[in-house]
Amino acid sequence: MPILELNNVHAYYGGIHALKGITLHVNQGEIVSLIGSNGAGKSTxxxxxxxxxxxKAGTILLNGQNITTVQPHETVISGIAHVPEGRKIFPRLTVRENLEMGAFSVKDKKIIAERMEKVFQYFPRVKERVNQRGGTxxxxxxxxxxxGRALMSGPNILMLDEPSMGLAPIIVEQIFSIIKELNETGMTVLLVEQNAYQALQIANRGYVIQTGEIKMTGTNVELLGDEQIKEAYLA
Structure with a gap:
């Protein structure tokens, strides 16, 4: 059974019909990429x-349980961590305080300390700046x-929105290497990335979104080899 399912999901921004019947699923342990142009509905x-x-319509299931109407903090508690486009860290808080915010639902200080140490293993640079303000x-x-803040919640699914945006190629390579490493530990990843080639290189499967609708799906090999995909997103 898929760990995450969207069934005929419709969503609006005011009068704009942003998602028009999105149906997709993510299996346990997969990396699934959503690719598409700006404004296609990936971030939405x-x-x-x-x-x-x-x-406004449709259902979202997590491990078969309906989470369509739950609040964002409840989604985190249920096991989904979302790293939004543009990072959205707390600029005036220190690195440590930012990480602690990610563990807002965890009461056991030992677990928080263990998770923070794990974050430092993945991101040594973060450890070096633990007392620095995030915005600097x-x-x-x-x-x-x-x-790292997302990992502090102990998620089963990590959702990443444009993790390579605005970053130097060498940093992008590091970020994608860590995504693969996380996945190898069993982490399920749902990845939105405008760099379609890079996203599909590490994904098991992918979905192509255009104007709020799923237009194509397949394995990474199938999508990388598709002539339409090559022309539209990989040129």
Whole structure:
């Protein structure tokens, strides 16, 4: 059974019909990529899953349980962590305080300390800046911090929205290497990424979204080899 399912999900921004019947699923342990142009509905799909956008129709299931109407903080507690586009760290808080915010639902200080140490293993640069204010970090460091903050909740699914945006190629390579490493430990990943080639390289499967609708799906090999995909997204 899929760990996450969207069935005929419709969502709106005011009068704009942003998602027009999105149906997709993510299996345990997969990396699934959503690719598409700007404004296609990729970010809205993640926001709808995490509770930031409320669907007008359709259902969202997590391990078979309906989470369509739950609040964002409840989504985190249920096991979904969302790293939003643009990082959205707390700029005036220190790195440590940002990470602690990610563990808002965890009461056991030992668990918080263990998770923070694990974050430091993935992101040594974050550990080096643990007492620095988040807003004074570089873009790449902030992306690492945003991912670390998400991991502090102990998620089963990590949703990443444009993790490579605005970053130098060498940092992008590091970020994608860590995504693969996380997945190898069993973490399920739903990845939105405008760099379609890079996203599909590490994904098991992918979905192509255009104007709020799923237009194509397949394995990474199938999508990388498709002539339409090549022309539209990989040129």
């Amino acid at each position: 799909t993640l926001k709808t899953i995490s509770g930031g956008v409320k669907p 970090m570089s873009g790449g460091e902030q992306q690492m911090l945003a991912m």
